[in-house]
Amino acid sequence: xxxxxxxxxxxxxxxxxxxxxxxxxxxxxxxxxxxxxxxxxxxxxxxxxxxxxxxxxxxxxxxxxxxxxxxxxxxxxxxxxxxxxxxxxxxxxxxxxxxxxxxxxxxxxxxxxxxxxxxxxxxxxxxxxxxxxxxxxxxxxxxxxxxxxxxxxxxxxxxxxxxxxxxxxxxxxxxxxxxxxxxxxxxxxxxxxxxxxxxxx
Amino acid sequence: xxxxxxxxxxxxxxxxxxxxxxxxxxxxxxxxxxxxxxxxxxxxxxxxxxxxxxxxxxxxxxxxxxxxxxxxxxxxxxxxxxxxxxxxxxxxxxxxxxxxxxxxxxxxxxxxxxxxxxxxxxxxxxxxxxxxxxxxxxxxxxxxxxxxxxxxxxxx
Numbered sequence: 001x002x003x004x005x006x007x008x009x010x011x012x013x014x015x016x017x018x019x020x021x022x023x024x025x026x027x028x029x030x031x032x033x034x035x036x037x038x039x040x041x042x043x044x045x046x047x048x049x050x051x052x053x054x055x056x057x058x059x060x061x062x063x064x065x066x067x068x069x070x071x072x073x074x075x076x077x078x079x080x081x082x083x084x085x086x087x088x089x090x091x092x093x094x095x096x097x098x099x100x101x102x103x104x105x106x107x108x109x110x111x112x113x114x115x116x117x118x119x120x121x122x123x124x125x126x127x128x129x130x131x132x133x134x135x136x137x138x139x140x141x142x143x144x145x146x147x148x149x150x151x152x153x154x155x156x157x158x159x160x161x162x163x164x165x166x167x168x169x170x171x172x173x174x175x176x177x178x179x180x181x182x183x184x185x186x187x188x189x190x191x192x193x194x195x196x197x198x199x200x201x
Numbered sequence: 202x203x204x205x206x207x208x209x210x211x212x213x214x215x216x217x218x219x220x221x222x223x224x225x226x227x228x229x230x231x232x233x234x235x236x237x238x239x240x241x242x243x244x245x246x247x248x249x250x251x252x253x254x255x256x257x258x259x260x261x262x263x264x265x266x267x268x269x270x271x272x273x274x275x276x277x278x279x280x281x282x283x284x285x286x287x288x289x290x291x292x293x294x295x296x297x298x299x300x301x302x303x304x305x306x307x308x309x310x311x312x313x314x315x316x317x318x319x320x321x322x323x324x325x326x327x328x329x330x331x332x333x334x335x336x337x338x339x340x341x342x343x344x345x346x347x348x349x350x351x352x353x354x355x356x357x
Contacts, residue, residue, distance in 0.1 A: 017286070019254040020293050026239045026247060077285070106289040128232050128293045131239070 009141050010034040014044045014074035024129060031134035041081030045089060048096055069099055070141045076105035084116060091120040100140035104129055228332055232295030249340050255294045256333055262287040281310040299328035
């Protein structure tokens, strides 16, 4: 049984505005998240271990020091790479696409909101973002964990059936069917987030 | 309101915010309260830090706009894009009067109204200066009241 002393969930926040970065960082920390902030989409991809033009990580060594990211929250309007562009890059990457993504925008434009949700964003926050919005984040992270555990179970079952083995498979075994991205190093439970398509529009 | 009531109101955290709102009615809205709510022992100077960043950021954005108004005549798209950023910043700290002037500017952009843009921009600048003055004196008062200044926090 994995009894994890859970490290806090790690959120990557992306916003080109300095005061907004400060605010979102505080909002997240107050809500018990570990936070990294960056000021652009390209820096976000860099942090996530991805170059703009690739969809596979810079290094795939499984023993490399990785920084697990459980959720990405990004501003929509940014110079260069917009939040939407960043979302697309994340969803196009087999390495990153399972991480829940939240978009923030000060403009309430339904077509923009729908476009983001259709592209795979899990949530859309109108700015200014409030403390009460933070409670919407954890469910997306947990959903992706539950689904991943279910998938792992399925995979382990089919593995043990095919191998005719009664040995319990290590939880940390990497599988070819699930992404290797963002394994949390410090805890017992493996977290492999999976894309959750929003049920609402 | 009697003096006793005023004094008892300012000794509570809640009243500090209410007093703040009363003084800054119109200048700062509910969002500023939200920012104040984020300040605690872990982040005891949070409000002032955010406000400082706001003025740094808005100063830069306003000078971009000023330059753009001169360098790119009738480039309403560019002007509007810059002003959208400034408006967003105002919105984040609850600077409502300044935000409204930003919105007027954007309306003028939408109408292709150069005169309107110029007038609105002057108002944006004025609101910016007034807000800076008010917040600077607000923080000064807080500092004078001292860290344990709940009981001696000045009436605003």
